[in-house]
Amino acid sequence: MAGAAQSRQGWRYRANVAARVVAGTIGAYAVAALFAMALARILPMGRAQAVVPATLLAFLIGPAVTIWAFLARGPWRAWAGVLLLGGLFAAIAWAVGAPA
Template identity: 40%
Template sequence: MKRTAAGLPLAYRLAVASRSLAALLGGYLLASLANIALALLTPISQVDAALLGMMLSFLVYLLAFIWCFACRSAWRAWAGVLAPSALLALIDGVAYGMQTS
């Protein structure tokens, strides 16, 4: 017997939608903040630091995407992307403040 999408419970469909949003939006936020942190903190030329940060941000985005669908719950998926994002935002703010002063 096959189950169609209409036969799946609403809670399951909402959990998958929440994980998808966490992977897409939260992963993008995490990758962007990782890119900025690497560009600000790497002790090489600005152009090379920006390129290195950009290349490694694809890996961060991939890992965040995998994390969101490997978690047991959608709450853990969101927490797993937003907690490091908050930490990176704090690091970015401090690093940017050190560069401008």
């Protein structure tokens, strides 16, 4: 009986870690890319000049999202944070539209 409980607990732990790893890698990449896209469209400069600072700042957002994925109370909260930020940045990029 104890062996079955330990194996179930081990499976849940592994699934928890796997969900956080996916949120911290793929999710962080997506959020950083959406952040760079939104910021490049907001910055008041030409296309080529706006992409450089937006991308450099996105390099700070990626690790922050990864840290959040592992600091969140559970994998559902980690994914909620990733999806919320991604949706926010996507909405900003969509609302601003294509740069001039």
